[in-house]
Amino acid sequence: MFAFIATTIFCFILWLLFTFNGDIWGIDEIIAGIILSLIAGVASAKIFIKDYKLANPVRWLFILAYLPRFFYEMAKANFDVAYRVITGKIKPGIVKISPNLKSDISITILANSITLTPGTLSVDVDDEKNLYVHWINVKDEALRKMPRDYKSVCSTFPDWARRIGE
């Protein structure tokens, strides 16, 4: 029940934002918004809210703290890819990393962060939540030992994902 109410309110706020055109909303817009958010709430409450981890405000503070670092890494990634586009120097490979994350939220955050940051692209995830990462420029020191050190692939992102989503 709580999931349904939260989803409906979220959809209604989105509706209000989308239909805002600098003036106060008309009564017909608001009624249409309530009806549509109720339909969306019934349809998607089970998918949208699976557990209540993200209801904790501390996790939102961690997300806010994570964003600047994420954008910095993303800018670095873009100059790296731009360099490789121009020079054509690549040394690709698929490496397996074990970030030891359990929840779906944290593994999603980690996979998306890996895809958007320097030289790495997540390809697959197996049942034990090990990530398989396509790496455009494999460093030699990561190849020596078999349980690969995730620090060289994605720096401290697993720690951030653990703080946000575990």
Added chain:
Amino acid sequence: MIWEIIYIFLGIGIVFNLLASIGLMRFPDVYTRLHAGTKCTTFGSIFVCLAVIIYGLWKWYDGNKEMISLAIHSFFALIAILLTNPTGAHAIARAAYRSGVKPVNAVVDDLEGKK
């Protein structure tokens, strides 16, 4: 002043989108092409969206009330791009690997034989 900021942001966005298209042509296989196709297009689109948001907020501040919806819609487009672009790339890479496309010139392939 604001026009200059908007032009700079548009310029950065277009340069990165251009690099992404060059990367799509130059790289040898589907995985490396996805590298170019996700990172650079996301970064470029962020700057294009930021330019539109600044333009919308500026015109709204000048008294053109409807322009606020331009800024809000671009902001949500930005969030949608940030969330869906890596997810889509992930799906394409996984599908490519499962249908038997091997990375070209790979020095290591931990996923081999894991299906």
